Amino acid sequence: MNAEIIAVGSELLLGQIVNTNARFLSQQLAVLGINVYYHTVVGDNPDRLKSAIEIAEQRSNLIIFTGGLGPTKDDLTKETIARHIGKNLVMDQTALESIEHYFKKTNRIMTENNRKQALVLEGSKILPNDHGMAPGMVVEGDGIIYMLLPGPPKEMEPMFSQYGANAISLQYDAKEKIVSRVLRFFGIGEAALETEIIDLIDNQSNPTIAPLAGDSEVTLRLTAKHIDPDSANTMLDEVEKAINKRVGKFFYGYDNTSLMKELTKCLKNKNLTLAAAESLTGGLFQEELTGIPGASSVLKGGVVCYSPEVKQQVLGVKQETIEKYGVVSEQCAIELAENAAGLISTDIGISFTGVAGPDELEGKPVGTVYIGIAIKGRPTIVEKLNLGGTRAANRIRSVKFGCYFLLRYLKESQNAN
Amino acid sequence: MNAEIIAVGSELLLGQIVNTNARFLSQQLAVLGINVYYHTVVGDNPDRLKSAIEIAEQRSNLIIFTGGLGPTKDDLTKETIARHIGKNLVMDQTALESIEHYFKKTNRIMTENNRKQALVLEGSKILPNDHGMAPGMVVEGDGIIYMLLPGPPKEMEPMFSQYGANAISLQYDAKEKIVSRVLRFFGIGEAALETEIIDLIDNQSNPTIAPLAGDSEVTLRLTAKHIDPDSANTMLDEVEKAINKRVGKFFYGYDNTSLMKELTKCLKNKNLTLAAAESLTGGLFQEELTGIPGASSVLKGGVVCYSPEVKQQVLGVKQETIEKYGVVSEQCAIELAENAAGLISTDIGISFTGVAGPDELEGKPVGTVYIGIAIKGRPTIVEKLNLGGTRAANRIRSVKFGCYFLLRYLKESQNAN
Numbered sequence: 001m002n003a004e005i006i007a008v009g010s011e012l013l014l015g016q017i018v019n020t021n022a023r024f025l026s027q028q029l030a031v032l033g034i035n036v037y038y039h040t041v042v043g044d045n046p047d048r049l050k051s052a053i054e055i056a057e058q059r060s061n062l063i064i065f066t067g068g069l070g071p072t073k074d075d076l077t078k079e080t081i082a083r084h085i086g087k088n089l090v091m092d093q094t095a096l097e098s099i100e101h102y103f104k105k106t107n108r109i110m111t112e113n114n115r116k117q118a119l120v121l122e123g124s125k126i127l128p129n130d131h132g133m134a135p136g137m138v139v140e141g142d143g144i145i146y147m148l149l150p151g152p153p154k155e156m157e158p159m160f161s162q163y164g165a166n167a168i169s170l171q172y173d174a175k176e177k178i179v180s181r182v183l184r185f186f187g188i189g190e191a192a193l194e195t196e197i198i199d200l201i202d203n204q205s206n207p208t209i210a211p212l213a214g215d216s217e218v219t220l221r222l223t224a225k226h227i228d229p230d231s232a233n234t235m236l237d238e239v240e241k242a243i244n245k246r247v248g249k250f251f252y253g254y255d256n257t258s259l260m261k262e263l264t265k266c267l268k269n270k271n272l273t274l275a276a277a278e279s280l281t282g283g284l285f286q287e288e289l290t291g292i293p294g295a296s297s298v299l300k301g302g303v304v305c306y307s308p309e310v311k312q313q314v315l316g317v318k319q320e321t322i323e324k325y326g327v328v329s330e331q332c333a334i335e336l337a338e339n340a341a342g343l344i345s346t347d348i349g350i351s352f353t354g355v356a357g358p359d360e361l362e363g364k365p366v367g368t369v370y371i372g373i374a375i376k377g378r379p380t381i382v383e384k385l386n387l388g389g390t391r392a393a394n395r396i397r398s399v400k401f402g403c404y405f406l407l408r409y410l411k412e413s414q415n416a417n
Numbered sequence: 418m419n420a421e422i423i424a425v426g427s428e429l430l431l432g433q434i435v436n437t438n439a440r441f442l443s444q445q446l447a448v449l450g451i452n453v454y455y456h457t458v459v460g461d462n463p464d465r466l467k468s469a470i471e472i473a474e475q476r477s478n479l480i481i482f483t484g485g486l487g488p489t490k491d492d493l494t495k496e497t498i499a500r501h502i503g504k505n506l507v508m509d510q511t512a513l514e515s516i517e518h519y520f521k522k523t524n525r526i527m528t529e530n531n532r533k534q535a536l537v538l539e540g541s542k543i544l545p546n547d548h549g550m551a552p553g554m555v556v557e558g559d560g561i562i563y564m565l566l567p568g569p570p571k572e573m574e575p576m577f578s579q580y581g582a583n584a585i586s587l588q589y590d591a592k593e594k595i596v597s598r599v600l601r602f603f604g605i606g607e608a609a610l611e612t613e614i615i616d617l618i619d620n621q622s623n624p625t626i627a628p629l630a631g632d633s634e635v636t637l638r639l640t641a642k643h644i645d646p647d648s649a650n651t652m653l654d655e656v657e658k659a660i661n662k663r664v665g666k667f668f669y670g671y672d673n674t675s676l677m678k679e680l681t682k683c684l685k686n687k688n689l690t691l692a693a694a695e696s697l698t699g700g701l702f703q704e705e706l707t708g709i710p711g712a713s714s715v716l717k718g719g720v721v722c723y724s725p726e727v728k729q730q731v732l733g734v735k736q737e738t739i740e741k742y743g744v745v746s747e748q749c750a751i752e753l754a755e756n757a758a759g760l761i762s763t764d765i766g767i768s769f770t771g772v773a774g775p776d777e778l779e780g781k782p783v784g785t786v787y788i789g790i791a792i793k794g795r796p797t798i799v800e801k802l803n804l805g806g807t808r809a810a811n812r813i814r815s816v817k818f819g820c821y822f823l824l825r826y827l828k829e830s831q832n833a834n
Contacts, residue, residue: 282707290699
């Protein structure tokens with residue numbers, strides 16, 4: 001089965017929004033083992049949409065549309081498809097009730113054009129919209145499956161995951177199942193990682209191994225095909241084992257995890273509390289950590305010590321430390337980490353001090369960063385980084401390295417015990 | 418002139434990356450007054466790419482390609498186009514020297530396949546790559562302009578801005594210049610804003626007024642066409658004046674500014690320093706502020722007081738305040754703001770305390786937020802919000818409201834003086 005994704009919306013052609021729907025659906029279809037050969041974006045214009053449909057029908061047998069199911073006059077996806085494939089639009093009572101319910105719940109007044117959203121293609125399977133008004137639908141005609149989904153990602157994504165994928169699977173009885181797994185690495189570059197495992201990448205086509213770099217991390221996507229999903233998983237286990245035999249020390253987690261999520265999990269398991277002293281990162285470490293629900297059992301709080309005075313007055317860094325070594329120094333990082341843990345009464349203190357840029361500081365180049373880690377009853381350690389990137393990148397990478405070092409330190413102590 | 422953007426790359430069809438290049442180019446072409454009617458994404462496959470080119474030639478006279486100019490075997494955009502339009506690929510000496518220079522500068526060894534990147538379409542105009550190796554190129558054939566750009570946004574975007582836009586303008590002699598201006602509003606919804614100015618939107622086509630909502634803000638893009646750019650700007654001035662006569666109290670800035678940038682500018686101008694006490698926002702306010710270069714003259718620092726103990730021990734919130742009113746209260750917000758300014762010795766203290774979610778707290782619903790603003794010598798004010806969104810949205814909106822309230826308070830005092 002070959003799929004094509006057609007996004008309908010002039011706002012995409014004006015560059016007002018980016019087509020994240022195509023990415024989401026492509027990922028989902030890859031998991032289902034369906035090839036996606038084209039993405040198309042077309043505006044709110046019935047003639048150009050019709051022409052895009054005709055082209056798609058020549059080369060694809062699953063056409064997924066996103067957008068143009070709204071209540072206003074420029075929403076015309078289902079009207080255009082109905083005319084094109086010769087089906088009527090009929091009122092769907094369940095969808096209508098759901099829209100009426102939505103208006104009651106949000107205390108808003110329903111207008112006549114909202115009823116238009118409950119019109120569906122005759123004979124289509126309805127995909128309920130749990131996060132909005134326009135229902136989705138699937139219909140077959142002349143061997144081609146047409147799937148219509150709403151444009152807003154917060155409606156489209158759960159609709160596809162909950163109902164759309166299943167509707168396709170029913171129509172498309174794949175013999176081979178596709179199973180994917182993402183391995184996440186930190187502390188090694190893409191080229192270096194690829195060099196270590198290039199023979200594994202080159203010498204096998206099932207599972208495939210696809211490296212991707214991004215956000216200072218590298219991931220490997222392993223994909224296996226097999227009639228039996230359990231066997232596909234076993235194939236992935238084997239190739240993962242072979243990869244981690246070589247580069248396992250840089251591996252930190254699977255799929256959608258992050259260094260911060262892994263750190264939070266580790267601290268929770270060990271029942272440890274954390275305080276942070278942030279200079280160059282300006283609060284980013286704590287902001288990311290508190291972005292994870294349940295962070296309150298781990299992070300008690302911290303200080304954003306952006307100016308030297310706050311380092312001294314609030315966090316008790318000694319005057320002589322700053323005079324002798326500067327605020328960008330190992331010594332300052334140690335005092336910040338230890339005193340943050342002391343001030344806030346936590347098991348662990350972590351500190352970030354350095355030169356984010358764009359200008360150098362104390363004669364130290366942009367990207368010089370010291371990360372201090374103080375754990376109760378153990379020697380305080382400091383790691384020095386030379387990042388040399390942009391201001392924003394240096395802050396993001398400092399936080400990632402902070403998570404990475406603390407995680408490693410906690411795991412090393414575990415292994416030592 | 419009608420344009421089509423063709424992105425070449427299987428990673429897009431696998432959903433590994435999102436096509437931000439199409440958005441960037443669409444925005445740029447809109448400014449040039451060029452209609453974009455289609456975006457297409459096609460994989461690293463010469464037959465399917467050729468077919469996409471043939472379709473584009475039927476409906477567009479400017480075809481912009483992104484991607485597939487790299488050194489490896491699966492990079493085949495220029496090879497496919499060369500064959501299709503019957504042009505040779507020739508070595509471009511300047512591009513070759515630039516590639517050699519790039520390798521010298523980054524201390525890496527140049528391999529034979531890197532030379533392939535210096536091959537260009539015979540007779541094309543070369544677009545230099547200031548941030549990578551593959552040059553871009555523009556060539557005309559049978560009344561169609563073909564522009565080839567590299568895939569990585571950090572190479573493609575500056576190349577287009579610096580050289581590509583100009584190359585198109587030379588081929589396409591637009592009589593009318595297009596001038597755009599974005600007005601940014603906060604504190605009013607898209608529907609409410611549109612209602613206030615619907616007659617202005619409906620009754621004029623030059624300038625056009627296009628509302629867009631996003632990130633709790635609303636923007637209006639004003640676009641005027643005129644032979645003389647100065648006259649176009651005067652037309653924009655007039656419509657801006659008419660709009661702000663009605664909704665000016667929600668207007669806060671132009672184009673790419675943000676509430677945080679406006680706040681930083683305002684504090685700098687008034688020579689005021691700031692400290693923050695952040696509970697539900699977990700450091701986001703300070704992180705955003707310190708993301709702006711030069712923030713150090715404004716923000717001295719602050720405390721992330723995620724736990725009640727930190728509120729009491731570090732920021733001196735009274736035990737009885739927490740017992741009587743709770744941490745999510747007006748009283749707590751006042752003490753946090755005043756004590757943050759006191760602890761860090763700044764002119765202004767701002768505090769954020771509330772219920773980010775997903776669970777309620779102290780019997781207060783998700784989205785209840787108190788923002789305290791303490792300015793030396795003036796009564797401390799507290800603003801209460803009922804946001805009721807997701808955890809992430811509540812944190813982001815709290816920070817925006819904090820900037821907005823503080824900006825307004827600073828401006829009101831200015832007007833009062």
